[in-house]
Amino acid sequence: MLMCLSSALVGVIVLMRKRSLLGEALSHAAYPGVILSLLFLSTFFPGQYDLVSLSVLMGGGISACIGLWFLEKMQKLTRVKDDGALCFILSSFFGIGVLLASRMQTTNIIYYKMAQMFLYGQVATMTGFHIWIYTGLTLTVIAVILLCYRPIILVLFDRDFSRVLHTPVRLIETILFFLLVLAIVIGIRSVGVVLMSGMLIAPSVAARQWSNRLSKIFILSAIFGAVSGFLGNYLSFEVPKWFGNEKFSFPTGPMILLAAIFLAFVSLLFSPKRGFIFRLWRIARFRWNCKEENLLKLLWKQSQKGLSKKKIQAKSSLSYAHTTLLLGYLKQQGWLKKTDVNYHLTSDGVQRAARVIRLHRLWEAYLVYLGQGIEKVHRSAEEMEHIISPEIEAQLTELLNDPKQDPHLQPIPARETTL
Numbered sequence: 001m002l003m004c005l006s007s008a009l010v011g012v013i014v015l016m017r018k019r020s021l022l023g024e025a026l027s028h029a030a031y032p033g034v035i036l037s038l039l040f041l042s043t044f045f046p047g048q049y050d051l052v053s054l055s056v057l058m059g060g061g062i063s064a065c066i067g068l069w070f071l072e073k074m075q076k077l078t079r080v081k082d083d084g085a086l087c088f089i090l091s092s093f094f095g096i097g098v099l100l101a102s103r104m105q106t107t108n109i110i111y112y113k114m115a116q117m118f119l120y121g122q123v124a125t126m127t128g129f130h131i132w133i134y135t136g137l138t139l140t141v142i143a144v145i146l147l148c149y150r151p152i153i154l155v156l157f158d159r160d161f162s163r164v165l166h167t168p169v170r171l172i173e174t175i176l177f178f179l180l181v182l183a184i185v186i187g188i189r190s191v192g193v194v195l196m197s198g199m200l201i202a203p204s205v206a207a208r209q210w211s212n213r214l215s216k217i218f219i220l221s222a223i224f225g226a227v228s229g230f231l232g233n234y235l236s237f238e239v240p241k242w243f244g245n246e247k248f249s250f251p252t253g254p255m256i257l258l259a260a261i262f263l264a265f266v267s268l269l270f271s272p273k274r275g276f277i278f279r280l281w282r283i284a285r286f287r288w289n290c291k292e293e294n295l296l297k298l299l300w301k302q303s304q305k306g307l308s309k310k311k312i313q314a315k316s317s318l319s320y321a322h323t324t325l326l327l328g329y330l331k332q333q334g335w336l337k338k339t340d341v342n343y344h345l346t347s348d349g350v351q352r353a354a355r356v357i358r359l360h361r362l363w364e365a366y367l368v369y370l371g372q373g374i375e376k377v378h379r380s381a382e383e384m385e386h387i388i389s390p391e392i393e394a395q396l397t398e399l400l401n402d403p404k405q406d407p408h409l410q411p412i413p414a415r416e417t418t419l
Helices: 002-016 020-044 049-077 082-107 109-120 128-147 149-157 159-164 169-208 214-243 252-270 276-301 309-316 320-332 347-369 374-384 390-399
Strands: 336-339 342-345
Touching (some): 002 020, 002 149, 002 214, 020 049, 020 109, 020 169, 049 082, 049 109, 049 128, 049 169, 082 109, 109 169, 128 149, 128 169, 149 169, 159 169, 169 214, 169 252, 214 252, 276 342, 276 347, 309 320, 347 374, 347 390
Antiparallel strands (some): 336 342
């Protein structure tokens, strides 16, 4: 849980910098260092298995830093773009690591098996020493974020302005890169090189859907990371019991990542402001409102005679089902009444329709005021009449000195007569 929490916090920084692939590249870049550190340990300190964690931490960290250095140089000295450079570093360093690991497979079987733990992750063999490492990492990340919160915000969102304020941009970026490398090198012991970037990004993606404030995103990302760590550990232990231990095995690392991905997926679907489901609902609601207002406007223009359902359907180009639903809804709202076969607006319906007409003609007057040709303003007004807010309406009224007619010399309904 501590590893997931700290990785989630670091992941927010990576996500806000729009460099989500950086974690993937550096986690793979750390792999050659992991293998070389194990080869060094097996050569000079054979049998000293208690030094594995420290050796891998140093070797992986150095390798990741070298990968980061190569990445920056490639971007500065060549025309390779960011995504291309990241993919190059990822594949080349990981290829070197796999090549070294294949050599180790024939010379140091025990250390090769240890290397596989860092490739795929293995939580089950972790000891109390690892808990202390994760505790130190978590406290370090939290302390840096709390102490450098304002400079971090400036560097993330406006580097030029931060330089004007004499913020040590290079120092802050170095600290952030150090935290990223540290989180990756320590975290690969749990979830592995292949999956580590997911633990950086998934909780922060989930948190981003629920808030626009960076402080809340940090808090939510930490919560999502901790919850995914708990769920992954719990499910990896409990789920095999449902199928029988002898047939199924659910490694903890992948289960932690799957839990984080599930939380991110739920957030992407159901968060109130940015969720896909609620966005679909808002789009459907807006389209319904447009059809509703267009129907009111149509009946407003036929206020004396009214229209039958068949004529309404023909003039509005709606299906029979849509027309029936809209007429029923408007009648329920008290904006419509039916006499014989024709539909008429009620007094409230007239006021509601008059507001749509007013916004339409007010926008046409505004476009002509800006120099637009009279023959070109109608189409834009057909769209804008549905989204002009009362505040914008007041500004237009003041700017145009409360016009009484539109450019086509049609009367603009007074604001007092609208609903």
